[in-house]
Amino acid sequence: MIKSKIRTIPDFPKQGIMFRDITTLLKDAEGFHTCIYDLKERYKHYDIDIIVGIESRGFILGGALAYALGKGFVPIRKPGKLPGEKISFEYELEYGKDKIEIHKDAITQGMKVLLVDDLIATGGTAAAAAKLIEQLGGKVVECAFIVDLPRVGGRKNLESAGYTVYAQVEFEGE
Secondary structure: OOHOOOOOEEEEOOOOOOOOOOOOHOOOHHHHHHHHHHHHHHHHHOOEEEEEEEOOHHHHHHHHHHHHHEEEEEEOOOOOOOOEEEEEEEEEEEEEEEEEEEEEOOOOOOOOOEEEEEEEEEOHHHHHHHHHOOOOOOOOEEEEEEEEHHOHHHHHHHHHOOOOEEEEEEEOOO
């Protein structure tokens, strides 16, 4: 049901890309509820201290899931968005570099973290987010996504780096 609520937009943001748009899932009350309910049921017995969401769609999922599980929420943001003392991590993209940041006091030593975002493609942003969490002394319990694009290899990249990955749906290339 979740997969059927995700719209595919061909050739966005560039020719040859099949963009998986979760906004159609989010606007559908039943679809969004099913998405968060599935995640809540998966993680309700996990030993998790906090939910961390990656900007920006990870905020929507992570915030709703944190509420459903009775946990706190921490955002990982693009540079220049967090007002307090922060640490950052720069990582490679296909064509260039990017950087993400987290408040220094967001994660404490030994904290068990569930990392959440909407989609995993190459896994670069999620791996960078996990490194930030670890730099602050946290332990990533699992990385959770709505969509996995297996052909791009992000799940394999994260798993080979030692992270456990959960995705609600996969899009192979259709």
